[in-house]
Amino acid sequence: MKLNRSTKRRTVLAAAVAIAALTLTACGGTASDAGAAGEIKKLNIIVPANPGGGWDQTGRSMQADLTANKQVGSASVQNIGGAGGTNGLAKLATEKDPNTLMVMGYVMVGSVETNKSASRIEDTTPIARLTEEPLVLVVPASSPYQSIDDLVTDIKTKGKGVAITGGSAGGADHILIGQILKAQGIAADSLNYIGYSGGGESLAALLGNKVQAGISGVGEYAEQVKAGKVRALAVSGPVEAPALPGIKPLKDQGIDVVLTNWRGVVAPGSIDETQTKKLTEMVTKLNESEAWATTLKDNNWDNAFLAGAEFDSFLTEDITKVKTTLTEIGLIK
Known part of the structure; x- marks a missing residue:
């Protein structure tokens, strides 16, 4: 039941998705209206972070939509913050309830390496990749930085005198600023990164002018940008993010x-x-429901669904890529 499990294991996981689709077709129904009520009376959702961030939003959105769709009798969310999600991963490793899901993602892949976690993603059972979103780099509304070039130039000059906040160490936010500095020829040891396990804490540091810049998912900062509380300098995706029109991608700004x-x-x-x-x-079935489609739209999340063997393969490749990236930008040796 690990990422290096046998071909038989991969076949079973792929078959699970196929069987679900065939069953729904035979019944003349759709994934959103199929009668799944009662199959799982109570679902336990572990969110390996404090309230307020993207993992918490994902877990609570799943809780609401699964119960609204009557796919489960009830669903509870348990927040276990700290160590980039690896505290939650350790809890999952000892979990005896089979009706348990843990929210995770790119952030955890990196945190496992930077925290040298004894509990590994390879030891879990992959279920599905759900969403993806670009990140946005923002500064307080009163900041003198008007562009990403202004920020990078100041880091070149002041080094650790410029503090950047975001999610836990080794996660997507940390990796992004590391890649930006590397692309601009700035040594990794010039970075002063302050990570938090919950999005609310990093936002408070930013709004309190305790740091010079912050990085998070577009969905977490979009409303703050629109309200004028922070100013967006760049997004990390290949194109502009619909939730932040006019904010150019890094690659369109010479990075x-x-x-x-x-x-x-x-x-x-x-x-x-x-x-x-x-x-x-x-x-x-959740992914194919109208409720989940609305959740994706409301949170500015892109649907990136992969299940079974496809998600298994994706995870294996992503773990390898993240290890390489963390080494290149000096976060692990």
Whole structure:
């Protein structure tokens, strides 16, 4: 039940999604209206972060939509913050309830490496990748920085005198600023990065002018930008983000960096194939529901759904890529 599991395991996971689709077709229904009520009476959702960030938003959105769709009888959310999500990962490793999902993503892949976590993503059961979104780099409204070039130039001059906040160390936010500095020829040891396990804490530091800049998902900062509380300098995707029209991507501002943050869910590594199939079908139906489509739109999240063997393969490749990136920008050796 790990990422290096056998071809048989991959086949079973792929079959779970296929069976779900065939069953719905045979019944003449859609994923959003299929009768899944009662299959899972109570779902436990672990959010490995404090309230207020993207993982918390994802977990609570799943909780609301799964119960609204009557796919589960009830769903609870448990926040376990700290260590870039690896505290939550450690909790999942000992979880005995098979009806458990943990929200995770790109941030955790990096945090496992930077925190030298004993609990590994490879030891979980991959269920699905759900969403992805670009990041946005912002500064307080009163900041003298009017462009990404202004910020980078000041870091060149002051080094650690310029503090950047974002999510936990080794996560997408940390990697992004590391890649920006590397692309501009600035040494990794010039970076003063202050990471928080919850989006609310990093936002408070930014609004309180305790740091010079912040990085987070577009969905977490868009309203603050629109309200004029912070100023966006750049987004990290390949194109402008619909939620922040007019804010140019880094690559269009002379910085050759593109990065999007993905989120997904995994289950305990101890669950069997029947339990894996049940959870995979449940999340597949959620992804195809009208409620989830609305959630994606409301949060400015892009649908990046992958399940079963495809998500398994994606995770294996992403872990390798993140290790390489963290080494290149000096975050791990």
